[in-house]
Amino acid sequence: MAGVTDGLWGVVLTGTVTIDFQEGFTGDDLEIRAGHHVVARLNPRTRLQTGWAGRSEIAADPGDTLVIALPDTGLETRFAVPADARYILVNRDEHGLRITNTEDEPGYL
Amino acid sequence: MPRKTNGNGGHNGGHTPTDLLISEDQHPDFVAGRVDDGSPQAFTPVPDGPIPQPPPLGGPLPFPRPDLPMPGLPRPEPFPFPDRFPPINLCAAVSGRYRLVQPVIGPVLPGPMLPGPIGRPVPVPSIPLNLMRMTVRVDVDRFFPQQRISVELFNLFPRRSSHVIADVTSDQCLGYNNRRVTATISYRDGDAFPGTTLVFEARRTTGLRYGMYRLTVSGGGAVTRSYDLEFESTYFDSVEFEIDRVSNAGTPVTSINTGTHPNRPADLPVETLELTTVYQRAGFAAYYSPGANVIPVSGAAANGTWSDAEMHNAMVTHWSRFANKPQWALWVLFAARHDQGRSLGGVMFDDIGPNHRQGTAIFTDSFIQDAPAGDANAAAWRQRMVFWTAAHEMGHAFNLAHSWQKALGVAGGGPGDPWIPLANEPEARSFMNYPFRVSGGQASFFADFRFRFTDSELRFLRHAPRRFVQMGNANWFVNHNFEAPDALPQSGRWKLAIRPNRAQNRFAFLEPVKLELKLTNAGSEQQAVEHDLLSDGKHISLLIARKGGKARLWAPFMTRCERHEGGSLAPGQSLYGQHFAGATTSGWLIDEPGLYQVQAAVDIDGDIVVSNVLEIIVGTPAGAEEERMAPDWFTEDVARVLAFSGVPELARATDTVRELVERSPASAAAIHGGLALSSPMLRNFKVLGDGDAPELKVISADLDAGVKAQIDLLTKAPDKAAETLGHIDYFGALDSLATTLKDEGDTKRAGDVMTKSVATMKARNVLKSVIDKAERALARLK
Ligand SMILES: [Zn+2]
Numbered sequence: 001m002a003g004v005t006d007g008l009w010g011v012v013l014t015g016t017v018t019i020d021f022q023e024g025f026t027g028d029d030l031e032i033r034a035g036h037h038v039v040a041r042l043n044p045r046t047r048l049q050t051g052w053a054g055r056s057e058i059a060a061d062p063g064d065t066l067v068i069a070l071p072d073t074g075l076e077t078r079f080a081v082p083a084d085a086r087y088i089l090v091n092r093d094e095h096g097l098r099i100t101n102t103e104d105e106p107g108y109l
Numbered sequence: 110m111p112r113k114t115n116g117n118g119g120h121n122g123g124h125t126p127t128d129l130l131i132s133e134d135q136h137p138d139f140v141a142g143r144v145d146d147g148s149p150q151a152f153t154p155v156p157d158g159p160i161p162q163p164p165p166l167g168g169p170l171p172f173p174r175p176d177l178p179m180p181g182l183p184r185p186e187p188f189p190f191p192d193r194f195p196p197i198n199l200c201a202a203v204s205g206r207y208r209l210v211q212p213v214i215g216p217v218l219p220g221p222m223l224p225g226p227i228g229r230p231v232p233v234p235s236i237p238l239n240l241m242r243m244t245v246r247v248d249v250d251r252f253f254p255q256q257r258i259s260v261e262l263f264n265l266f267p268r269r270s271s272h273v274i275a276d277v278t279s280d281q282c283l284g285y286n287n288r289r290v291t292a293t294i295s296y297r298d299g300d301a302f303p304g305t306t307l308v309f310e311a312r313r314t315t316g317l318r319y320g321m322y323r324l325t326v327s328g329g330g331a332v333t334r335s336y337d338l339e340f341e342s343t344y345f346d347s348v349e350f351e352i353d354r355v356s357n358a359g360t361p362v363t364s365i366n367t368g369t370h371p372n373r374p375a376d377l378p379v380e381t382l383e384l385t386t387v388y389q390r391a392g393f394a395a396y397y398s399p400g401a402n403v404i405p406v407s408g409a410a411a412n413g414t415w416s417d418a419e420m421h422n423a424m425v426t427h428w429s430r431f432a433n434k435p436q437w438a439l440w441v442l443f444a445a446r447h448d449q450g451r452s453l454g455g456v457m458f459d460d461i462g463p464n465h466r467q468g469t470a471i472f473t474d475s476f477i478q479d480a481p482a483g484d485a486n487a488a489a490w491r492q493r494m495v496f497w498t499a500a501h502e503m504g505h506a507f508n509l510a511h512s513w514q515k516a517l518g519v520a521g522g523g524p525g526d527p528w529i530p531l532a533n534e535p536e537a538r539s540f541m542n543y544p545f546r547v548s549g550g551q552a553s554f555f556a557d558f559r560f561r562f563t564d565s566e567l568r569f570l571r572h573a574p575r576r577f578v579q580m581g582n583a584n585w586f587v588n589h590n591f592e593a594p595d596a597l598p599q600s601g602r603w604k605l606a607i608r609p610n611r612a613q614n615r616f617a618f619l620e621p622v623k624l625e626l627k628l629t630n631a632g633s634e635q636q637a638v639e640h641d642l643l644s645d646g647k648h649i650s651l652l653i654a655r656k657g658g659k660a661r662l663w664a665p666f667m668t669r670c671e672r673h674e675g676g677s678l679a680p681g682q683s684l685y686g687q688h689f690a691g692a693t694t695s696g697w698l699i700d701e702p703g704l705y706q707v708q709a710a711v712d713i714d715g716d717i718v719v720s721n722v723l724e725i726i727v728g729t730p731a732g733a734e735e736e737r738m739a740p741d742w743f744t745e746d747v748a749r750v751l752a753f754s755g756v757p758e759l760a761r762a763t764d765t766v767r768e769l770v771e772r773s774p775a776s777a778a779a780i781h782g783g784l785a786l787s788s789p790m791l792r793n794f795k796v797l798g799d800g801d802a803p804e805l806k807v808i809s810a811d812l813d814a815g816v817k818a819q820i821d822l823l824t825k826a827p828d829k830a831a832e833t834l835g836h837i838d839y840f841g842a843l844d845s846l847a848t849t850l851k852d853e854g855d856t857k858r859a860g861d862v863m864t865k866s867v868a869t870m871k872a873r874n875v876l877k878s879v880i881d882k883a884e885r886a887l888a889r890l891k
Binding site for chain 2: 052
């Protein structure tokens with residue numbers, strides 16, 4: 001992971017990615033992991049009027065692998081941060097977690 | 110009334126009042142009626158109608174609503190051979206809302222049971238009765254027809270409601286303005302609505318216009334019934350939008366010229382649409398509230414952005430119509446920015462408090478202003494996007510979900526559950542889909558966007574149970590009682606009378622009002638009716654109103670039997686029942702001096718029979734003592750003690766009754782009270798005796814006291830007791846007293862009681878069949 005020296009405290013942020021949680025979240029515990037580290041914990045809950053459940057800004061560079069997990073449900077997905085997209089969109093449906101990305105900031109209505 | 114042009118209550122989106130809205134008759138999306146091939150039925154006479162004539166040639170067609178001509182339909186003109194009129198059937202539009210025709214509740218003159226003027230001609234109009242409310246929504250033409258008929262039904266008794274939606278299976282124009290639409294029920298909410306098939310008919314009667322509307326329900330083993338309807342509106346419901354703005358939010362965009370942006374469907378009619386127009390075409394009589402407010406930025410937090418709670422507070426403060434109740438009204442706020450930031454373009458924020466979906470917001474300083482780089486007309490794009498967002502957020506307030514959320518299901522009807530199974534419409538060109546979410550993005554979306562909702566959305570808006578759609582999200586009838594004088598037409602097969610058991614319709618101040626019901630077979634044939642129909646309160650509805658006050662609904666303290674008791678009445682024969690109308694389970698309905706009106710209705714297998722309106726007068730307190738006792742007497746517990754002829758467990762109420770009997774022994778109320786105090790002495794301590802052949806033994810030490818009290822009460826001044834208790838309760842009390850004495854082996858006193866009973870019956874002109882029965886009982890005692 002860019003900027004992180006394994007096992008040490010020194011962290012240099014070289015890039016960020018915005019992860020938007022959208023449809024299908026009901027407030028379960030959610031973790032974002034980079035390597036063995038949990039870098040964010042949240043409880044996204046979808047507001048049906050807007051289709052938005054929450055947002056997390058993560059320090060990561062293109063190519064880094066991130067894991068999004070819902071420990072209580074056993075759902076987990078890993079993906080590489082794309083080079084050309086600053087926004088990761090996460091949706092949950094009957095097949096599990098679905099990851100897409102976009103260059104433009106997603107809007108909600 | 111909805112306006113066709115942009116009279117928008119001051120929310121002029123920058124256009125001038127001369128901007129164009131294409132009139133319905135010119136609009137390609139408008140279906141003005143139906144034309145079918147000619148049939149022999151065309152121009153056949155209707156009863157009492159004029160001699161049918163073909164429409165005049167060479168001019169506009171004489172449609173029944175001059176404001177709704179029929180463009181876009183094949184016109185039978187010009188005719189090459191005017192003398193040979195082509196056989197073609199023309200029917201004007203029928204879509205809209207209808208309701209059950211209000212019946213005229215005519216005077217009823219109950220036959221006398223007692224000598225004297227007990228029944229009086231009924232004053233008309235009567236207490237408004239709302240025994241059954243039916244609203245029918247017909248959706249087969251006008252804008253975006255969905256080929257559905259939905260029916261809302263609310264029965265007062267048994268108290269239940271039902272909503273059905275039927276899919277149109279045939280729509281025929283049988284002749285000039287003679288339309289018949291048949292539909293099969295495909296959705297039910299509640300089970301009060303019988304049948305499986307609906308037939309809606311609209312026919313001209315005495316003129317060229319439609320003059321008769323009728324809904325016939327049949328199938329599924331139900332009795333076929335027809336309901337005469339009256340036309341209410343071309344819209345399915347009315348809704349008011351109040352558009353307020355925060356002072357820094359700019360001018361609200363409430364209208365759009367569909368032609369200003371070049372990326373649009375090639376055949377999209379160019380016109381100026383209001384937000385109200387969008388919802389009018391979705392089926393609502395939508396209008397703007399004149400009370401539009403400008404809200405100071407100080408309503409938001411120090412940073413000037415809005416949280417949901419702040420908007421909710423602003424709604425409560427600034428919305429002229431705010432109320433925590435369901436209503437067809439919506440608050441639309443144009444604000445600059447939400448706390449969530451620029452990425453939130455609008456939100457239906459109102460999921461706070463007891464009544465949701467009343468308020469919605471559009472954020473003018475948000476991403477909806479971001480026209481794509483290089484757009485051909487960025488200003489028009491922004492205008493359209495803000496308009497689209499407003500219509501979208503308002504759609505959420507009507508409980509519409511996003512196009513990609515339609516199939517979202519949460520088990521057990523949780524939040525997000527669709528009202529019917531729905532398919533996602535991720536590519537829909539709807540107000541409810543995000544333009545940038547479809548494949549090809551916003552350019553692809555707007556290239557096909559026609560400023561409308563999808564068919565499935567329209568079916569929801571127009572036909573779903575109204576509580577699903579109406580802002581405030583609650584059952585429409587919760588706060589509804591008797592305001593609307595709707596009721597059923599009556600078959601005339603039955604006659605129901607309500608009356609007191611006395612010559613004068615006058616009651617003493619504390620006297621419990623008991624009233625008698627009489628149901629007569631008014632037809633010419635034997636008719637089936639349950640024998641306990643009048644004796645068991647569950648079949649009966651009573652409305653009681655103090656003059657000038659609201660009508661209140663009476664419910665019985667007890668219902669007696671669960672099983673159906675068959676029976677029938679010959680023509681002219683009657684059933685009787687008596688009820689303690691003065692009080693109901695929630696307390697006393699007749700507890701003040703003054704004039705009261707009482708009206709009864711019974712449901713005989715779906716035939717709602719309504720009585721005369723009885724007027725009774727309740728006198729003033731007979732003295733300071735009665736006045737002083739009134740607050741203790743008119744309590745729910747005392748009502749219960751009287752209704753059940755004694756409830757010793759209600760000790761305080763029983764004490765009140767005892768006090769009244771002691772202090773006001775000559776009053777009518779004391780007779781009711783005395784009966785309530787003494788009856789438990791006769792009945793409470795019946796137990797099975799020991800031994801091989803168990804027998805019923807009365808072991809009450811109070812038996813003698815009870816018997817003595819009742820003999821005094823019932824036989825010393827029999828007329829007075831019979832008058833206030835009512836014949837049914839009075840003679841019932843004597844019968845039960847005699848039975849107790851007989852059970853005790855005291856046939857002598859049992860015989861005395863029955864002898865007195867028979868004599869009183871004769872003196873009071875009681876029905877011969879009742880006297881005969883009593884005499885037979887007396888004979889068995891001897
Ligand atoms: Zn939305």
